[in-house]
Amino acid sequence: IPAEESEDEPAAGEERLDTRLSEQDPAGGEHEGSKDRSKEGAVAQETDGDGQREGQEAEQPDQTLATSNKPRKKKKKRKTKKNSAGEPVEDNDLEDIDSLLERIEDPRLAPQSQGGITADSRPLLYVEHRNLNPENELKRYFGARAVLGDQRPRQRQRQYVRSMWLTAPKNTWPRYSKTGITMQLLDTRRGVQHFTFEHHREYQQVQFKFLDAVESMDPNNIVLLLQMNPYHVDSLLQLSDVCRMQEDQEMARDLIERALYSLECAFHPVFSLTSGTCRLDYRRPENRAFFLALFKHLMFLEKRGCPRTALEFCKLILSLDPENDPLCVLLLIDFLSLRAREYTFLTRLFQEWESHRNLSQLPNFAFSVPLAYFFLSQQEERPELERSQARERAARLIQLALIMFPSVLMPLLDHCSVQPDARVASHPFFGLNAQISQSPALNQLTSLYVGRTHALWKDPAVMAWLEPHAHEVLRMVEAQDTLVQEAEHKRKIRYQSAPRNIYRHIILSEMKEATAALPLEVTSQPVMGFDPLPPLDSIVSYTRPERTSHPSNESTLSLFFRSLLPNFNLQGDIRHDGDDEAGAAQDLNQGVNRLMAAMRDMLANIQFQEPPREDNPEGDGDWD
16 A cells, blocks of 8 residues: 555545444454554555465455554544443544454454353364464463564564464564475365475475485584575474474574474465365375474464464364374363363364264363363353353263273372372272273373373362262262273273374473383384374375495495595596406506505605603702
């Protein structure tokens, strides 16, 4: 939008903005990105024509224009309007507009159904663009001034960068140029689009150099490769792990964000992050980097204190391949939902997927879903009928969880530093025998859940709710209830061995409780950060060429001289195929001559240092 037009008609822009604000629906469904557009107008203008925004940028050009030009105009006394909540809003006050947009986007103000649960007809794995930006979540916690600081006045002078959804490019990054990665649409089946990343020839050559650098076991070789190719994705992923092991968390996170930026720049024009109908096959090595970069990024977000943003990235990973779930994010999505207080989403996921995915047979869902119902029953703003229903569901599900997975209770109480009562501590159903008798695969799942989510159970109210249900389960065990016998039978038949994606998830999560329980066949093989435990049925599009050198043909003497003189080659630069004896004798003579010349050079370069001469070898006999 030309700046001249915006300065010529400021009043008209204000009137259009007032009209839009007064006509907004409190649900705010169509204004997902309005908050970011009003606060960062310069960025919105830069991304107004980008094809990857799917038309959302063009919805509110007038609002962006008016907001971005407000600091230039003189404040006028205008009529005070009222927003949907009945509070006065000054038209020329930017902070009041921001607070109004904040209230519009507040999910608590969304229309509710008769049962009190938010009426949401969108797909379960629908991803919202505004929830992919951690700054939006931090603004809700600490306010825009605390998060942005002095960034607003400087945005007009910053250089142009391509704005993205997954991460915000930084001025400290190298200038981006095409890396040789593209995305292709393979086919469309039943409304689901299948995509794949592709590596061009120049990128394949860089990939081969990267594999050589990894085999050298020297991180400096990866650093040198990144200096020449600053947006090579696998190098960024591998170096990020090196920085994280060296406790350089900031650099590790920055490298992951740069990898996401490089991959997003290669998106296909019709590839959508929000629809939940775009698929990527993890069996293709070119696609794995995107899965791994998203997973590592959400782990950094969770540690940074942005669980809502991390949950959105978790939904995005699950939507890319919900049937196979190659990184097994179903073991993580319940924890992020509880931390982000998205209890309704977790219960909806359980209700819709339980019939075909048997989520109740995973310890994390068996315990987290009743915990979510318990937290819903504690929300006083909900109707009493809904709270009582949530309380009943929580009681029934937590008892089923304790019956199905009795080995979770004692480690959970131990991590929470809670001493169980005498009846629970002495009963064999929850005792040490329950942990010893379970299969190794089940032990990995329970250890992962306890190590990850025990902090959510430390609430005294949660422990007070858990205690009577543990006693009720013991009463059912002593009465030899059929549910107890069925659960024991299921534990013996199922959980014989864990699939490969669970091992991959445990390795990426780095939860020490679960890592210690990994089998020997997993821990004995090398695990690379850029491709941990690749699938056994990988779809390989190109292979690494074999090396042409044949060091096994060299003699011991030749290897010895090569260790002293790296440029020495006894067999010559090129060995032509020839079986005649004359050629063999000539090669032998040439090799001997090279060997003698190398020995002469070596002996000529050897210098012996003479010992220091003493003028008076007998000494003068005086000692200090």
